[in-house]
Amino acid sequence: MNTSRVDGHTSQAFDADMNEIVNKVLDMGSLVTHQVEKAIYAFIHTDADMARAVISKDDEVNHLEVKIDEHCVQVLVRRQPTAGDLRAVIAAIKTIKDLERIGDQAKRIARSAIKAAEAGAEADRAFPEFEMMGTRVVRMLQDAMTAFRNHDAQEALQVALQDKAIDSDYESILRQNMTYMMEDPRNITRIVEMTWVGRAIERIGDHARNVCEYTIYFVKGRDVRHIDDAQIEAIVQGR
Amino acid sequence: MNTSRVDGHTSQAFDADMNEIVNKVLDMGSLVTHQVEKAIYAFIHTDADMARAVISKDDEVNHLEVKIDEHCVQVLVRRQPTAGDLRAVIAAIKTIKDLERIGDQAKRIARSAIKAAEAGAEADRAFPEFEMMGTRVVRMLQDAMTAFRNHDAQEALQVALQDKAIDSDYESILRQNMTYMMEDPRNITRIVEMTWVGRAIERIGDHARNVCEYTIYFVKGRDVRHIDDAQIEAIVQGR
Numbered sequence: 210m211n212t213s214r215v216d217g218h219t220s221q222a223f224d225a226d227m228n229e230i231v232n233k234v235l236d237m238g239s240l241v242t243h244q245v246e247k248a249i250y251a252f253i254h255t256d257a258d259m260a261r262a263v264i265s266k267d268d269e270v271n272h273l274e275v276k277i278d279e280h281c282v283q284v285l286v287r288r289q290p291t292a293g294d295l296r297a298v299i300a301a302i303k304t305i306k307d308l309e310r311i312g313d314q315a316k317r318i319a320r321s322a323i324k325a326a327e328a329g330a331e332a333d334r335a336f337p338e339f340e341m342m343g344t345r346v347v348r349m350l351q352d353a354m355t356a357f358r359n360h361d362a363q364e365a366l367q368v369a370l371q372d373k374a375i376d377s378d379y380e381s382i383l384r385q386n387m388t389y390m391m392e393d394p395r396n397i398t399r400i401v402e403m404t405w406v407g408r409a410i411e412r413i414g415d416h417a418r419n420v421c422e423y424t425i426y427f428v429k430g431r432d433v434r435h436i437d438d439a440q441i442e443a444i445v446q447g448r
Numbered sequence: 449m450n451t452s453r454v455d456g457h458t459s460q461a462f463d464a465d466m467n468e469i470v471n472k473v474l475d476m477g478s479l480v481t482h483q484v485e486k487a488i489y490a491f492i493h494t495d496a497d498m499a500r501a502v503i504s505k506d507d508e509v510n511h512l513e514v515k516i517d518e519h520c521v522q523v524l525v526r527r528q529p530t531a532g533d534l535r536a537v538i539a540a541i542k543t544i545k546d547l548e549r550i551g552d553q554a555k556r557i558a559r560s561a562i563k564a565a566e567a568g569a570e571a572d573r574a575f576p577e578f579e580m581m582g583t584r585v586v587r588m589l590q591d592a593m594t595a596f597r598n599h600d601a602q603e604a605l606q607v608a609l610q611d612k613a614i615d616s617d618y619e620s621i622l623r624q625n626m627t628y629m630m631e632d633p634r635n636i637t638r639i640v641e642m643t644w645v646g647r648a649i650e651r652i653g654d655h656a657r658n659v660c661e662y663t664i665y666f667v668k669g670r671d672v673r674h675i676d677d678a679q680i681e682a683i684v685q686g687r
Contacts, residue, residue: 432514
């Protein structure tokens with residue numbers, strides 16, 4: 210693995226440290242992806258036990274963030290890396306912040322699942338759309354972590370672009386839920402809860418996109434936040 | 449200003465750089481606070497012009513984040529700081545991420561203001577609570593930036609604790625809005641929009657709390673995320 214693509218500098222000691230950081234981030238990414246999967250499953254199937262498992266596991270996610278963060282700072286202090294290597298570590302620090310926030314959203318979804326279970330909710334008409342949106346976001350997360358692992362800016366860009374489909378899933382669930390509420394106000398509490406869950410999934414997509422942007426920053430040495438997709442593509446293609 | 453409290457090391461060149469970083473973060477904090485103030489005002493008074501001004505100004509917030517971030521990386525490369533100084537720079541990098549996200553929430557509120565203005569909405573019964581919550585969050589943001597400027601961990605802790613009052617404002621607006629929707633389903637669209645705005649303000653409070661936690665990390669050299677308030681207090685008091 211070459212972690213120092215930006216300026217050509219290579220330090221074996223730094224590379225070993227960076228390898229360890231990347232592996233820890235991948236472990237955290239995998240844990241967080243499972244949290245999201247389980248939380249959405251728990252909400253769709255009103256499975257309060259699974260939801261409680263997600264909530265209690267969130268401490269582990271938080272703990273990982275703090276540990277990896279501290280490890281990154283130690284590596285920076287020990288290795289005094291060059292600009293390119295420094296960017297790689299900063300990208301890792303930013304990635305775990307987004308992973309931690311994805312964990313928070315999973316916990317939020319799990320709480321909604323418990324409320325739904327307590328209210329005796331049954332699977333109802335909005336669920337096929339939810340299931341689709343949930344599958345999409347989990348896939349996006351997995352792909353974002355793969356792009357991060359492979360230092361693949363091209364793949365990261367492709368994954369980042371998937372966020373648009375999730376935003377559009379969310380918009381359509383939102384419109385649909387408004388109609389349901391107006392048609393049948395007795396279901397408002399349930400539908401508002403469902404809207405929150407949709408919003409949480411949409412936010413997870415945003416965070417997954419951020420992870421992709423950090424991967425591009427890490428590989429290409431260019432900050433691609435807040436610029437449009439065509440510009441990002443030009444940077445990734447090296448034009 | 450002594451930016452190197454953690455390990456006693458002081459480098460004049462680093463201190464000058466750090467001073468510049470702190471000033472830039474304060475400028476960004478001040479811009480973002482104004483964005484929040486204006487967005488909430490625009491929503492309450494359905495002032496579409498002011499809302500549009502907030503939205504167009506968000507680019508400047510994003511641009512500041514990218515510029516300060518790059519400046520921080522340059523300082524790290526140039527100065528190869530010790531652990532304590534490194535933490536101060538990392539705290540600044542994290543702070544601007546939260547400030548940028550506060551800017552996003554302000555934009556979100558501004559978009560709701562425009563929707564409300566287009567729908568011909570008038571100031572209605574939920575507004576006194578909104579105004580209170582908005583005033584509280586703006587004050588919290590200002591105080592968080594003051595604690596950051598003064599490297600005052602004690603003050604940062606006090607400000608962080610204010611987040612609870614905002615969460616509770618939000619919970620009560622949420623409950624109230626549910627009741628309104630059930631009573632009068634014709635107003636659902638407007639009330640759902642109001643709920644989003646309440647949620648955005650609540651998230652701004654969370655980000656302001658994060659800023660306070662980074663200030664404590666910066667001053668005390670201890671990561672206080674994900675631990676309870678009594679533990680944070682013990683760290684701040686140096687017990």
